[in-house]
Amino acid sequence: MLTHKTRYALRSLLYLAEEKGDRPVQLASIASSQRVPPKYLELIMLDLKKAGLVKSVRGPRGGYRLGRAPQEISFGEVVRAMEGPIALVPCASLNYYAPCGDCHDEATCAIRRAFAILRDRSSELLEGISLAEAASWEKADPALANGAAAGATERPA
Amino acid sequence: MLTHKTRYALRSLLYLAEEKGDRPVQLASIASSQRVPPKYLELIMLDLKKAGLVKSVRGPRGGYRLGRAPQEISFGEVVRAMEGPIALVPCASLNYYAPCGDCHDEATCAIRRAFAILRDRSSELLEGISLAEAASWEKADPALANGAAAGATERPA
DNA sequence: CCTTACCCAAGCGCACCGCTAGGCTTCGGC
DNA sequence: GCCGAAGCCTAGCGGTGCGCTTGGGTAAGG
Numbered sequence: 001m002l003t004h005k006t007r008y009a010l011r012s013l014l015y016l017a018e019e020k021g022d023r024p025v026q027l028a029s030i031a032s033s034q035r036v037p038p039k040y041l042e043l044i045m046l047d048l049k050k051a052g053l054v055k056s057v058r059g060p061r062g063g064y065r066l067g068r069a070p071q072e073i074s075f076g077e078v079v080r081a082m083e084g085p086i087a088l089v090p091c092a093s094l095n096y097y098a099p100c101g102d103c104h105d106e107a108t109c110a111i112r113r114a115f116a117i118l119r120d121r122s123s124e125l126l127e128g129i130s131l132a133e134a135a136s137w138e139k140a141d142p143a144l145a146n147g148a149a150a151g152a153t154e155r156p157a
Numbered sequence: 158m159l160t161h162k163t164r165y166a167l168r169s170l171l172y173l174a175e176e177k178g179d180r181p182v183q184l185a186s187i188a189s190s191q192r193v194p195p196k197y198l199e200l201i202m203l204d205l206k207k208a209g210l211v212k213s214v215r216g217p218r219g220g221y222r223l224g225r226a227p228q229e230i231s232f233g234e235v236v237r238a239m240e241g242p243i244a245l246v247p248c249a250s251l252n253y254y255a256p257c258g259d260c261h262d263e264a265t266c267a268i269r270r271a272f273a274i275l276r277d278r279s280s281e282l283l284e285g286i287s288l289a290e291a292a293s294w295e296k297a298d299p300a301l302a303n304g305a306a307a308g309a310t311e312r313p314a
Numbered sequence: 315c316c317t318t319a320c321c322c323a324a325g326c327g328c329a330c331c332g333c334t335a336g337g338c339t340t341c342g343g344c
Numbered sequence: 345g346c347c348g349a350a351g352c353c354t355a356g357c358g359g360t361g362c363g364c365t366t367g368g369g370t371a372a373g374g
Contacts, residue, residue: 002245002272004363007259010268026319035259040364046321059372060318075271088159102164102192110291111167114232115159118282125275134267161332184351197333203352216341217349 006082008036009044013053013078014138017070017131024056024063044082051081070135076126086126087119094119163239165193166201170210170235171295174227174288181213181220201239208238227292233283243283244276251276 011034019025027045031038045064048054052067066073079086080095087093091100092115103109168191176182184202188195202221205211209224223230236243237252244250248257249272260266 001242001247003361007246007257007268011259014267028319037364039366042320042322043364049321056320057372058318058320058370061373062319062371064320085158089164090158100164102168108295108297110171110294111164113294114283114286114291118279121278121282122275125278126271129271134271137267137270138265140265160330183349194333196335199351199353200333206352213351214341215339215351218342219340219350221351 002079002083005044005047006079008034008041009048009082010075010078012036012041012044013048013066013073013131014135016054016064016066017073017135018138019065022065023061024065026063030064047082048078051077053078053081066131070132071130073131074127075129075131075134076123079126086123087115089115092116092119094123159236159240162201162204163236165191165198166205166239167232167235169193169198169201170205170223170230170288171292173211173221173223174230174292175295176222179222180218181222183220187221204239205235208234210235210238223288227289228287230288231284232286232288232291233280236283243280244272246272249273249276251280 012030015030015034016025027041028038030036031041036044045054045056049056049064049067053073054064055067056062056064076086085093085096087096089100089112090096090098091106091109091112099106100112103111106112169187172187172191173182184198185195187193188198193201202211202213206213206221206224210230211221212224213219213221233243242250242253244253246257246269247253247255248263248266248269256263257269260268263269
């Protein structure tokens with residue numbers, strides 16, 4: 001399960017992605033529209049900023065904008081920035097590897113292997129979904145919500 | 158990340174799957190071979206028993222065996238029994254659905270949709286890996302560990 | 315120079331995780 | 345027929361991390 005923090009981050013980033021004007025969006029506006037506790041959102045935005053996913057402008061009329069074009073920010077990157085590893089066991093993580101100490105031999109461990117495959121597929125999928133694409137879903141007809149979508153969301157066979 | 162409990166459960170079940178004789182395996186034997194704290198393993202085996210994944214025999218010479226043939230027990234089932242939902246957000250879970258309350262409209266929520274796709278793929282994969290298959294991996298040549306394997310483990314294109 | 319907004323550190327309550335303690339029940343064997 | 349080996353079960357405990365708040369600090373526009 002993702003933490004609340006990650007979900008808040010995704011919602012806020014989606015909101016920024018949908019924002020049209022080039023004026024930065026204030027935290028208070030994000031917080032109220034996405035129903036995130038404002039002070040908590042500060043922490044989240046701080047993390048997102050450190051990860052380069054948003055840029056901030058200080059002072060009056062300040063606020064936040066995306067650090068990159070919404071096509072260039074993937075769900076995978078957000079999850080990794082907020083949550084840490086995508087793999088479900090530490091020994092199967094690429095970016096946050098740690099020995100799990102459970103098995104006798106990591107090289108042959110079936111658990112590691114199974115979850116390494118899962119990690120591959122998960123990050124492949126999550127990296128294929130950009131904020132831009134996700135934002136476009138929210139505007140589409142709900143009736144299409146389970147139908148076909150672009151690239152990464154297609155199921156192979 | 159999976160909890161320790163789930164990983165212990167998987168290791169213990171794999172151990173049972175590899176066991177040949179039809180005598181039940183004692184908890185102490187599982188615990189020492191898999192390096193799981195024995196009293197903690199008791200709790201785990203209890204949960205596995207409630208889930209029907211193992212059967213127990215009481216009294217002297219008692220112990221545990223698999224509740225079903227190792228081909229019939231999947232990683233997915235074990236994870237669900239120990240961990241709960243496989244989905245990363247509650248509103249995208251099939252077996253443990255709960256509204257997340259984050260978005261304004263679940264039907265169009267891009268986050269829900271993205272993680273529903275991920276949940277589909279994950280459970281498809283985890284349900285395709287049986288204890289029997291996993292056990293066979295551990296016996297195979299480590300050099301093959303990244304190579305081809307049966308059915309569920311194949312990557313599509 | 316004052317107000318607006320973001321920056322940042324500290325801390326709090328709670329839940330859950332990993333594990334232990336200690337007793338109870340079943341059942342084979344002498 | 346009772347002893348002891350094994351599983352069954354409940355309670356609880358220390359630690360960690362999550363969700364959120366408090367309370368300030370600092371850049372910058374009017």
